[in-house]
Amino acid sequence: xxxxxxxHRRWDEAAKRGLIYLAVVGTCAFMMFPFxxxxxxxxxxxxxxFAGDSFLPENPTLENYRSLFAQxxxxxxxWNSLYIAxxxxxxxxxxxxxxxxxxxxxxxxxxxxxxxxxxxxLAIPFAVVMVPLFVMMRNTFHWIDTPWPLIIPGAANAFGIxxxxxxxxxxxxxxxxxxxxxxxxxxxxxxxxxxxxxxPGLVSLGIIxxxxxxxxxxxxxxxxxxxxxYTVPLMLNALQGPPGRTAYDVLMAGSVVSLVPMLLVFLAxxxxxxxxxxxxxxxx
Amino acid sequence: MGTxxxxxxxxxxxxxxxxxxxRVERRPGARAAARSRLHPRALWRARWPLLFISxxxxxxxxxxxxxxxxxxxxxxxxxxxxxPMRWVxxxxxxxxxxxxxxxxxxxxxxxxxxxxxPVMTLLAIVLASLLHAGFLRLQGIWRALIFLPHIxxxxxxxYTFRLLLETRSGFVNQALGVVGIGQVAWLDDRWWARISLxxxxxxxxxxxxxxxxxxxLQTIxxxxxxxxxxxxxxxxxxxRQITVPLLRxxxxxxxxxxxxxxxxxxxxxxxxxGGGPVRATETPVMQIFxxxxxxxxxxxxxxxxxxxxxxxxxxxxxxxxFVSREDAG
Numbered sequence: 001x002x003x004x005x006x007x008h009r010r011w012d013e014a015a016k017r018g019l020i021y022l023a024v025v026g027t028c029a030f031m032m033f034p035f036x037x038x039x040x041x042x043x044x045x046x047x048x049x050f051a052g053d054s055f056l057p058e059n060p061t062l063e064n065y066r067s068l069f070a071q072x073x074x075x076x077x078x079w080n081s082l083y084i085a086x087x088x089x090x091x092x093x094x095x096x097x098x099x100x101x102x103x104x105x106x107x108x109x110x111x112x113x114x115x116x117x118x119x120x121x122l123a124i125p126f127a128v129v130m131v132p133l134f135v136m137m138r139n140t141f142h143w144i145d146t147p148w149p150l151i152i153p154g155a156a157n158a159f160g161i162x163x164x165x166x167x168x169x170x171x172x173x174x175x176x177x178x179x180x181x182x183x184x185x186x187x188x189x190x191x192x193x194x195x196x197x198x199x200p201g202l203v204s205l206g207i208i209x210x211x212x213x214x215x216x217x218x219x220x221x222x223x224x225x226x227x228x229x230y231t232v233p234l235m236l237n238a239l240q241g242p243p244g245r246t247a248y249d250v251l252m253a254g255s256v257v258s259l260v261p262m263l264l265v266f267l268a269x270x271x272x273x274x275x276x277x278x279x280x281x282x283x284x
Numbered sequence: 285m286g287t288x289x290x291x292x293x294x295x296x297x298x299x300x301x302x303x304x305x306x307r308v309e310r311r312p313g314a315r316a317a318a319r320s321r322l323h324p325r326a327l328w329r330a331r332w333p334l335l336f337i338s339x340x341x342x343x344x345x346x347x348x349x350x351x352x353x354x355x356x357x358x359x360x361x362x363x364x365x366x367x368p369m370r371w372v373x374x375x376x377x378x379x380x381x382x383x384x385x386x387x388x389x390x391x392x393x394x395x396x397x398x399x400x401x402p403v404m405t406l407l408a409i410v411l412a413s414l415l416h417a418g419f420l421r422l423q424g425i426w427r428a429l430i431f432l433p434h435i436x437x438x439x440x441x442x443y444t445f446r447l448l449l450e451t452r453s454g455f456v457n458q459a460l461g462v463v464g465i466g467q468v469a470w471l472d473d474r475w476w477a478r479i480s481l482x483x484x485x486x487x488x489x490x491x492x493x494x495x496x497x498x499x500x501l502q503t504i505x506x507x508x509x510x511x512x513x514x515x516x517x518x519x520x521x522x523x524r525q526i527t528v529p530l531l532r533x534x535x536x537x538x539x540x541x542x543x544x545x546x547x548x549x550x551x552x553x554x555x556x557x558g559g560g561p562v563r564a565t566e567t568p569v570m571q572i573f574x575x576x577x578x579x580x581x582x583x584x585x586x587x588x589x590x591x592x593x594x595x596x597x598x599x600x601x602x603x604x605x606f607v608s609r610e611d612a613g
Binding site: 020021023027031032038049050095099102103106118121125126129130131132152153156158161187217218222232233246251252254255259262266273277 | 326327330332333334336337339340341343344346347348350351352354355358365407410411414415417419420426427428429430431432433435436437438439440441443444445446447448450453455487490491492495496498499544547548550551555568569572573576577582585586589590592593596597600
């Protein structure tokens with residue numbers, strides 16, 4: 001299909017489109033295949049996963065799921081994850097909106113400096129504070145094996161405040177001033193006017209936080225010690241079979257289970273998530 | 285930092301310019317004004333915004349600044365996490381500079397970065413351009429499918445990749461066997477393990493980067509490319525000489541995130557390879573974690589965190605230098 005004079009132009013165009021479709025569909029297939037394999041394997045008995053005789057399960061079974069929920073107490077772990085992710089998300093979104101609102105809509109002494117200071121704090125990788133933070137959590141706060149280390153330290157974070165500030169610029173000043181003239185308190189204005197008008201931003205940030213919390217592994221594995229307090233990723237990682245044998249059967253069932261809540265969130269709120277992720281990139 | 289901040293706020297002023305006093309200009313007498321701004325009465329007038337931003341500063345002081353300072357103190361001691369701390373001065377740092385395992389993990393991060401980031405960035409640009417091409421139907425569906433890995437738990441996908449890449453009975457080697465290619469030691473050879481980890485990273489992050497690039501492409505006016513096409517430029521020329529240069533800020537953003545992400549990698553290698561074989565895929569964060577929680581050498585881990593941070597700061601500064609020099613040239 002070399003480039004050729006005009007009579008073949010249409011064929012060229014069609015071939016090119018075909019190639020582009022092929023590339024895009026091929027990439028999507030590459031992306032989807034591990035999910036497919038995860039799902040198919042979760043329905044196979046352990047021996048069949050490695051037998052490699054057929055792609056689809058020959059003896060489809062829900063045994064892996066049963067043992068995940070019966071022995072692994074998956075429901076308890078899902079509850080832990082949901083609880084931590086929900087509380088952390090609601091608290092963080094609220095505090096970040098509050099901070100973003102102040103930085104966007106008020107003039108106050110030191111605003112530029114404080115904002116720059118806050119942005120600079122983004123450059124600190126979590127691993128740098130992990131060791132001393134762990135010692136603090138254990139010796140000072142006695143928060144080991146509680147949800148608090150996963151909720152409180154990141155509750156008002158620089159990324160979220162920066163993110164919400166962008167959305168806060170769109171709140172109309174006339175509306176705020178009118179409410180002030182009517183004698184509304186500043187906090188009341190934030191609750192009754194600012195929050196309702198920035199819901200898309202709150203939702204976008206909420207999904208990003210929820211996703212981060214649900215899939216977080218490093219810090220939870222440091223502070224959650226006893227098995228009954230594990231979150232879903234910790235449960236997956238602990239699903240090792242006997243020595244030298246990874247319990248891939250139950251593990252794949254657990255992976256599917258861990259994916260379902262995020263998938264539902266993604267399907268319902270995809271537009272907001274994409275908007276949130278691209279919000280920071282194009283402006284910077 | 286300063287220029288970046290200004291650019292962001294200028295951008296957001298919008299056509300209405302709705303934020304009063306956002307453009308702060310330098311005037312004569314600004315210093316006197318600054319002094320009067322810190323007057324108690326001025327602070328009292330600003331009590332609401334100060335109160336609204338206080339959660340961040342309180343939490344950052346307690347869970348950010350204090351741990352960093354405490355870490356410095358810790359790094360000068362030998363401590364097993366309980367019991368008395370023993371002062372060792374700079375001993376931890378001296379030992380660290382000769383610690384081949386730690387520097388090896390730094391080297392691994394760098395190698396990994398070189399293995400997957402160029403490929404992934406290029407793929408993301410190409411894929412975003414393809415998705416951006418007007419005639420492609422179901423754009424939303426393709427975008428969603430490509431993005432899906434990003435929302436998945438890394439523990440789940442890490443194990444799935446491990447299952448797929450098992451040397452003796454994994455699906456990938458079986459499929460390769462059908463085509464007549466012998467077994468590849470995906471996870472059992474130093475370089476193949478790094479490549480496998482790179483594959484996992486590309487799989488997990490390609491969609492995210494594509495979405496960012498796509499958003500960047502959507503801000504580029506189509507007239508420029510059309511004009512070039514009318515002037516006889518080929519599509520490849522348009523891509524190389526118009527699209528990529530205009531997309532440059534977004535590309536820099538994406539590569540910056542990738543650098544930071546690569547040096548903070550933990551879960552991916554832990555699950556996929558356990559850091560092996562022979563530490564070929566071990567990362568600095570894995571080192572810090574193990575030194576703390578497995579070896580109980582809290583002081584040494586604190587020193588490690590400090591040096592790790594210094595290296596990241598240097599890399600970031602080098603990268604900004606590199607980028608701004610290109611801008612000047």
